[in-house]
Amino acid sequence: MKAPFDVAHIGQRIVPRENRVLVQGKGTYVGDFRLNGLLSVAFVRSPSARARIVSIDVTEARSCEGVVAVFTADDLLGKIAPLRLMQENVPPGILRHPSIQVDSRPCNVPVLARDEVSHVGQGIAAIVAVDRASAEDAAELVRVDLEELVPILSADDALAPDAPRVDPTNADNLAARIQATFGDVEGAFADAARHLTVRVKSGRVSASPMETRSVLAQATKGVEGVTVWSSTQVPYLVRNAIAQHLGLREEDVRVIAPDVGGGFGAKVHVYPEEILLAFIARSLEQPVRWIEDRQEHFIATAHGRDQDHLIQVAFEDDGQIRGIRDHFVQDCGIGFPYPMSSAYNVVSHLQGLLEVPSMEIDGTCVLTNKVVNVPYRGSGRPESAFTRDRMLSRMARDLGVGFLDVLRRNMLTVEQMPYSTGVLYRDGEQIVYDGCDMKSALERLQAMVAEASVAAGQPALDGLGRQCLKGIGFGTYTEGTGVGPFEGAVVSVDEAGRLTVEAGGASQGQSHATTFAQIVADEFQVDPSEVLVRSGDTGFLRYGVGTFASRTTIVAGSAVVQAARKLRERVLNVAAEMMEIDQSDLLVQAGRVSARGAPSRSLSLRDIFVATIPGPRAVSAGQDLPGLREVSYFVPPTVTWSYGVVAAAVTVDADTGMVAVDKFWIVHDCGRLINPLVVEGQVDGALIQGLGAALLESILYDSNGTPLTTSFMDYLLPTAVESPELRHDHLETPSERNPLGVKGIGESGIIAAPSAVANAIEAALGELMTDPSPLDVLPIRPESVLASMGKDVSRRDSARS
């Protein structure tokens, strides 16, 4: 692609401007704000998975020293409706499609529990006190009398005839049902030479951003509305929900996501605390803040994944896939706000870059007495990729060939691009893969892996005399990125002549400010450091959505470039009038507009700004419309497709079943790279989260529905010890679906990491593996590895996932 300008900042490894602030501890997270009269909120949370509330006695708590107020559900009656979690619409294209059925139910979650508690961790009472310690002291004095009820903790429980209701408004405990059929599945299964069935499970996990959730709300007497700072990915959705639940105009609610310490999906939906804190601030006319602690985070912040697949494949003796049937069950906890992202993503990603003539998918998403299930990084794609790659691995075993042989036999080629799969994306548009070249990606990956001299499958003894087996495995992924509906941006020149970007979305560590500055810098030929960037504040732009689904650079970034181009036009228009020179003879560079060939004839952006303020000095272009400020919204036509291949090298201890990942390699294509340093960071972090999902991370509940994993001692995140060396390579196929040519990258790395690890374990075990099925369940624990070798392992039966 030809650079349109002399100096391109897009594509440069620019150190993110955010870094210098954050390494000094000068970030401002919600917990860091200091406001006069700021009160603290602590919650009384349910100790039971399902119980009837007999009584709540707050008398003692209310009289506690330092306590300002106590709120229970009774205090909210008639003032706040239950939080309606169903936030994601099913687009008309999908509703109209003859072979897709989506039954997606709204889900009502109480802001505070009233008659019944429905998961451990659900809020029962909120204590407001002068400081956090006083609020927590008082919370311990609230007496809650509960009558225990039998909890629903699995799909079988939920779907049993006469099962009690998790949500009283939902008769059959169904959060969503998604059915889709493409091509002649019956025929494929009738004709094909071979069939096989695999059960593949991606366990329940916690996204676990290092900053927990927190909310600060401020309302001022005499001022309509409320301002809320929340550690959220979706300030606009939070704003809209607060307005709706408190009966305010959206424009009177301002939601700000300041520095946010990671999100990954955990902060992608609206939580009861956000509504409640706004309500409390307005009731008390004093600022209030709640900071979640980590134990609360494990029991009150949404989890992800928890999909159980039964996949069947019909294929020929040469490995050609004829048809796939995949029936899956997703355990949604008490709510499923994003059925299209979490579950329908299976429909759009199971196929990956394979040619699959027929496919039937049937997903049953059930309510249980656990925490809400939201789209954790990747959302439906890691589950699909793992299911598909386990299927490929089993086909390879059946045919007596390698995983890559089966992959290559069915892989789409670059010559087939653009390729329409016949399936609809969750935005209702036809899936058309744009510029995906999996073959080149795979070749590059194999070249990288070959350079590393790993002796696959060669047993060796370690220093302690243990048998160490080494293996390399591969995984594949596709990812529809940059989903709509839209995002906006304002680019302006202020009174001092500075370029400023105000963008929709919000950042949780993705260095968006740097990315947006690079985009504007190229349009105005200035250094990116001269561009001010602000985002994550609903006060800047009337409409917006948020940051998730690998979309911000594509959707908000495209809005930024559009707004910058509009502003450049306007600047030239005004300058042309001021200088009496034709626009085409003007150059915009280094904060000035100058005459082509006569650089001494120039104006600063400040001069031009002044001429747009109505009054005696204004030119005609400024008389009607003051200032230099352009707004643009970008509405993507549909998603653009990122894809890639991952390889993992592992060492398996044959005696203990312990698996160490020694190295990850990835080759990916996210279109045009705006900042390679930022892209690498995203890929690195996602790969290691994928390692966590593959081997370590698992949210567990006991048979009463009590969470067993409520600290980082029980819920294991990868540390620097488990996290291996990472190598990456990029393919750069520019997207034609947005003005920047970019594709999303935020989630890519996580998707195929578990497949690669599982395949690497298989490769390491070689002949020692007698049963691959224990490796089909994530996380793959040491006992799974031993079980796959036919070793008798006694498992704790008290823990169920």
Next chain:
Amino acid sequence: MSGGAEGKQIRPIRTVVNGAPIEGTVPVRQSLADWLRDGLGLTGTHLGCEQGVCGACTVMVDGEPTRSCIMFAVQADRSEILTIEGLAGTGDSLHPLQEAFSERHGLQCGFCTPGMIMACLGYLNGEGPHSRSGLRRYLSGNLCRCTGYMKILEAVEEAAQQMGVSWS
């Protein structure tokens, strides 16, 4: 059990924080982290778990990396404390570790970063030999969810070079 009159007792405390002598009183049950953040306004020290596991709250107490969320402020009496705010000295200059974390993109959301940098300082100040595998083990008590650690390790190696710490 928290609460009760015992919890609200106040004790005097005399410390040096980031080079400045601080004398004051603290509730005996207040954690060092809460005192630094709420009492002194040093919000660069972050709380990621308050269970002593994630390491985000790591500060230097008498030269040793310490989890300030599970140490009482009163225990820091007569100690010298260094937080991220005091690491670089005055002005806009950065400590080599901060510089390297920034340049190498050894952070994303920045929440674990102050604690991570203090832990790395502990490693570099400690006895050698220093190596990547040694650093990995040393950092096993500091969680980062964004970076996957690679760029952190690279940053520390670069800082070690700047600081004249030998690396094997």
